Amino acid sequence: MRRELMKVWNVLPVAVLVACGNVPSGDKPAEALGQQKQAVLYVPPPSTSGNIYDSTTYLGPVNLGGSVQTYFTQNPQFYSFKVTVPGSITARFEVTHGGSSMNLDTGLMVYGPRSASGSYGIQPYKQDDNYGYGDLSKIDEVPLTAGEYLVVVSSGSGSGKQFRLQTTCLSGACPTPSPVSDTSGVELALSEQSITAQLEATLEAGNDVHHWTEGSLRRFDFAWPYTSPPTLTHADAAVMALQEYSQYAADDAIALSYSQARAYLYSEFDPLHAQILATYGNGTENVQVATRYHEYPVAAGADGWFRLFVILFPQSKKVIVFEQTGYET
Structure with a gap:
């Protein structure tokens, strides 16, 4: 007998992720001005290739005057970002x-x-341990000539903790942001990161409810050095380019708001909805969802139902992919 698997969820409870404090640049507490505790500067291990890039996890470009926010997933860890400098x-x-x-x-x-050979070398041009707020890092008033630079953020004990890297052009040939028209042929480069332990536990709890339904959850970050925001079309195309989701490419994509998407999800995954928004949203951005669906026989007299959700956080620069499957018993 065919079991109806689609269940309607209740009204979305709104949750807000608040940044950890708002201290203006230069407003440094007394303990950070001259009473900092001794800390270790975790420098990426030298690469045998002679290019420090190979000893880091590259997350994409960051434009001057822009920022990127992500979190560490292991200890120690070395994240790298490319910064292009147009002139001195x-x-x-x-x-x-x-x-x-x-x-x-x-x-x-x-x-x-x-260099012309594509190497950033293995010796840092500039480095800092805890000149920033508390034990955070800041490299101030650094002179740069035209070229590409690799900025590395590291931590020896930051697993599960979030950071925000801000880049600022103080003087000289400061670039102007790319115009809106530049995004017409842009492809998102997705960098997969681990989901939080809380989301992992909630997902597993949902998977344990029935043996005939299953959910999977993945998180991807991306860089976006443009003035216009990324679109749902950008995010959907990037996910469809991943081989593991290619079977959905022939299905029609339906664009939804985050609250509308809830009506298409199984009730056992209900707690994920608010948690995803609270974990990855900034509280104000327009979170958008593209969903694709198909069904086909998985055994004699039994169908399978397959639905994919591509969730775009345009300001937080994240794409969350949730896939749920159900099987007729």
Whole structure:
């Protein structure tokens, strides 16, 4: 007998992710001005290739004057971001108090400029341990010539903690943001990151409810150095380009608001809905969803139901992919 699997959820409870404090640049507490505790600067291990890029986890480009926010997933860890400098400038790179977790100790390094052979070298051009707020890092008034640089944010004990890297052009040939028209042919480069332990536990609890339904949840970050926001079309195309979701490419994509998407999800995964928004949203951005669906026989007299959700957080620069499957018993 065919079992009806689609269940309607209740009204969305709104949850807001609040950044950890809002201290203006330069408003440094007394303990951070001269009474900082001794900390270790975690520098990426030298690569045998002679290119420090190979000793880091590259998350994409960051434009001057822009920022990126993500979190560490292991200890130690070294995240890298490419910064393109159009001409001689003076810049600042900072792991900011706002947007970073409490009690986080970071390192910050700038490598480059990139050579003609494509290497950033293995010796940092500039580095800092805890010149920023508390044990956070800041490299201030650093002179740079034209070229590509690799900015590395590290931590020895930051697993599960969030950070925000802000780049600032202080003077010189400061670039202007890319115009809206530049995004017409842009493809999102997705970088997969681990989901939080809380979301993992909630997902597993939902999977344990029935043996005939199952959900999977993945998180991807991306860089976006443009003035216009990324679109749901960008996010959907990037996910469809992943081989594991290619079977959905022939299905029609339906665009939904985040609250509308809830009506298409199984009730056993209900707690995920609010948690995803609270974990990855900034409280104000327009979170959008594209969903695709198909069904086909999985055994004699039994069908399978397959639905994919591509969830775009345009300001937080994240794409969450949720897939749910159900089987006729």
